[in-house]
Amino acid sequence: MRECYIIAEAGSCHDGSADRAFELICIAAECGANAVKFQYWSDSKALAMARHDATLEAFYEPYRMPRAWLKTLAVEADRRQLDFLCTVYLIQDIQYVAPLVAQFKIASPDALNLPFITAHRQYEKKIIVSVGMLTEEELYEVSTEYTRLHCVSAYPCPLEQVNLGAIRQYDLDGFSDHTGDPCMGAWAYLAGANVLEVHMRAEDTKKTNPDYPHALSPPLLKAYIANVRQAQEAWGSGIKITQPAEAATRKYMAK
Numbered sequence: 001m002r003e004c005y006i007i008a009e010a011g012s013c014h015d016g017s018a019d020r021a022f023e024l025i026c027i028a029a030e031c032g033a034n035a036v037k038f039q040y041w042s043d044s045k046a047l048a049m050a051r052h053d054a055t056l057e058a059f060y061e062p063y064r065m066p067r068a069w070l071k072t073l074a075v076e077a078d079r080r081q082l083d084f085l086c087t088v089y090l091i092q093d094i095q096y097v098a099p100l101v102a103q104f105k106i107a108s109p110d111a112l113n114l115p116f117i118t119a120h121r122q123y124e125k126k127i128i129v130s131v132g133m134l135t136e137e138e139l140y141e142v143s144t145e146y147t148r149l150h151c152v153s154a155y156p157c158p159l160e161q162v163n164l165g166a167i168r169q170y171d172l173d174g175f176s177d178h179t180g181d182p183c184m185g186a187w188a189y190l191a192g193a194n195v196l197e198v199h200m201r202a203e204d205t206k207k208t209n210p211d212y213p214h215a216l217s218p219p220l221l222k223a224y225i226a227n228v229r230q231a232q233e234a235w236g237s238g239i240k241i242t243q244p245a246e247a248a249t250r251k252y253m254a255k
Contacts, residue, residue, distance in 0.1 A: 004232050005174075005195045006185070006225055007085060007105070008033035011211040012063040013201040021069065023202055025076050031222040032229070035083035037105060037197070038073060040065060042093050050089060051109065059210075067096055074100040091119050098123045105197070108132035108153050108176075111142055128195065130176045139170060147195055150188075151176040156214035164191040180214040182223040186231040198224060 008028035014021035021038070028036040041047045044064050048056035070086065077084035083102035088094055089110065098104075103126035110116050111131050120127055131139055132151030142148055150172045152161055157178040164187060167175060174195030175188040185196045201215035209215075216224055242250060 001232060001237070002194065002235050004189050004193065004228055005035070006033045006228060007035045007037050007195070007197040008221065009037045009197050009199045009215075011039060011199050011215065013199075013205050013209055013211050013215055014038070014063070014065065015205070015209060016062055016065070018069055018072075020202060021065070021073055022076055024200065025073065025080055025082065027200060027202065027218050027221065029080035029082055031200075031218060032225040033082065033221075035085050035102065036077050036080075037085035037087065038065065038070075039063075039087045039089075040067070040070060040093060040097060041089050042067065042096075043090060047089050063210075070096060070100055091116055094119050094123075098125070101125070103128060103147075106130070106146075108134070108151050112138060128174075128197075130197070131172070132176070136170075144171075147173045149174045149176040149195060149197060150193070152178060154178060155211070156180045164188055167192045178214045180216060180220075182216065182220045183227055185224050186227040189228050189231045190235070196228065 010021065010024040013024060025036050041060065041064055044060040045057045047060055048054050074084040085101050085103065085105050086097040087105045087107050088097055104120045105128045106117060106120065108130040111129050111134060126147065128147040128149060129142055130149045130151040131142055132153035150167045152163065154161065155178050159179065162179060166172065167188065168191055175193040176197040177184050177188065178199065185198060188196060199211055199215040200221045201212060201217060203217055205212055
């Protein structure tokens with residue numbers, strides 16, 4: 001059976017509340033995820049400048065978590081038997097998450113940021129890279145030594161633009177899902193994804209939260225993961241054999 005590693009992405013849905021961040025870890029565990037992921041940046045102004053848009057500083061600041069949260073969130077994730085992941089966007093912040101994360105996750109805007117990726121490599125941990133927005137030519141610049149996730153950087157992503165066929169076409173390792181569809185993970189798995197990243201939220205997350213449109217509520221996250229596990233079970237070994245369920249009917253075969 002081909003295993004699928006599922007990352008529940010908390011994103012901005014902690015809403016600046018440590019209690020809500022802990023709740024999201026609990027939701028990820030109860031719904032059956034393998035990992036929970038947060039996002040950390042130490043300086044909203046610096047991040048806005050890195051994204052070439054100074055006006056984004058006011059957008060980022062309400063969702064900037066204190067550095068002190070990182071250790072406590074990692075401990076709670078471990079207690080819940082989840083891997084802890086945390087994406088950073090500033091090169092100076094890598095040092096703060098490196099001792100805590102099971103592996104690194106690099107977001108699509110930094111997929112071609114070689115100095116940034118190189119700074120991660122010094123810690124000798126596995127690196128996952130989302131490849132949203134890239135052209136075919138640019139995709140070939142992202143090393144196959146990384147876990148490469150197909151991604152469409154639209155929030156939410158329209159169904160007709162999900163393009164799951166790219167997973168198999170370019171031998172990608174997984175899918176970072178922004179559709180908000182509880183079936184999409186299972187379809188991505190059947191398209192070849194071995195790693196899935198999906199956004200989640202609490203039941204009462206406000207609709208004004210920027211991640212609300214593509215983040216799954218707890219019941220939908222549970223359904224999403226159950227659908228993936230069902231697809232995983234149905235995938236089987238891939239080897240053509242007489243299955244136990246059909247053994248009794250072999251006597252009816254014409255020869």
